[in-house]
Amino acid sequence: MREDLDGLRELVPPPARPQLGDQTWEWLFTRLGSRLPADYVEFMETYGGGAWAGWLRLWAPLDAGDMGLAACAGSLLGAERQARAEFPHHYRLPLYPEPGGHLPFGDSIDGDRIGWLTSGPPDEWQLVLMPRHEDEESRLSGSLAGTVLQWLSGRLRVAGLYRFDEDELAEAATFRVWGT
Template identity: 40%
Template sequence: MPRVDGGRDDQASTSAAYGFDPSTAIIPELERPAGGMVLTVHVVTVGAVDYDPAALNRLSSLVPPPASPIYGTRSWDEVFRALDLRLPPDYIAFVERYGDCEFARWLRVFDFRTLTDEQFAHVPEWMDDYRDLREDSPEDFRLAMWPEPGGFFEWGCTIDGDVMGWMTVGKPEEWPIMIVARHHDEDSPVQETMTEWLVGWASGARFGSWAFSAGSEEHPLICEAPD
């Protein structure tokens, strides 16, 4: 099984393989959004980790899951072994309810259980474009990218080329959310779970909330299975 802390045993060799010096990376100061949600705590267990489903239930009330969800067929243990990484329990609970999905025909959230062996082999390359930018302008692009130690790991993206993910620092249930935006400077990671961030987004209070509007035919606030 992968390590519980979500790390890799070969961190030093991984950094060297990507030509990256971890001492040059930054993890900006975390932010907790103002006006946070007040939720009733009701703890359940996902795998071996206690998980509060309040944010997922709140998201479901704001944006119900797809009418015909698309679910991957792999087990989570298979996913964790393929990535050598354990994913956060709120993400697991989200995907088991929503599947592979798209919000407002703008924001895609992946179900890693849908990936083939070949696709899993290429996941470490997903952020190679960022690595290229970092190599050319290290003063502007300073984030570590998974599988570099503590690096950014993508869980979704937008049709505009923005990338949503976690900074994989510490335990998976504690990973902060980070947005690598296409047309904006790097911001600070937000100390929320993915599901909490999606609730804020659907409530109009996060990056990209302008992507939908009431009555919009192009970007309605709905969740659908991808085409």
Template identity: 35%
Template sequence: MTAFDDLTRLIPPPPQPLWANGDWDEVETALGMELPSDFKQMVGAYGAYHFAEFLTPLTPFGGRDLLVGPAKRLLDQERNFRDSNPDACPYPLYPEPGGLLPWAGTDNGDRVCWLTGGQPDEWTVVCWNPRGWYSDAHPVAAVEFLVGWLSGHISTSVFPDAAEFTEED
């Protein structure tokens, strides 16, 4: 059983996912790196799905490029803060070697990133609040992180647990 199988059991994919399909070779060429296979599989099945009505994968397809364009602007957007506060910034940023590359975003403006060192399917997930520059790392792949967060087995100090969004009044 894979993490993707667990995800589809936990939340069945929508019948017509929004912004789910496109040319991964083109995306990876634009980024200058291969992306994890579980992320590509998730985007193909869910597209820009709004998990727990809070967390959305940054699909590179469809009406808005949520992945490549923002990734290419990340270093420039955060450079001044990082240069002024090096102790608050423990990770390099894409396109720096091994840099953080966002793969999902939250309604609070938090980012769920990969730490891009090593082989793509072995990248660590880092949850990051760019407003306060705090983060925590989870040594799991993207879909495994998502399943863990949705099921309550993984928590992050950066944003609330999924259960807080799905509890009924």
């Protein structure tokens, strides 16, 4: 986990002031009803909310507004519950806070979602991508930092993640803080 974040820092230097929001982690844990994986907390304290490669958006975790994790995840999960009631065959996985449910913490500009499958203690949750045009989720192994590092380096190719061409890789390794 630490090596992944160090490698990502080398590839994409973190911002001087990560955009987390004005609340506390305890506020977020209370809102969600659970703690979150330690690697996610460290990742977000390093980079904050923003967009990776202009494509993958990770919501600011401590923002109490409409662009914060609690509001975005709540809105998305509410919409998915309504859709699941009408089209249950499209929803194989439970939705948070159901046991083992999908809890999103970001999305892509194309409507794909990234989050966890919340089975077991938070540090054991599995990262998962929910591609908008696929019937199956992409289950990922490893840390969030490792996933982003492999993706930006062109070493991770799974449904739900933009696939960079070789000539795009040098320019893909970017991070933009919300509001800049």
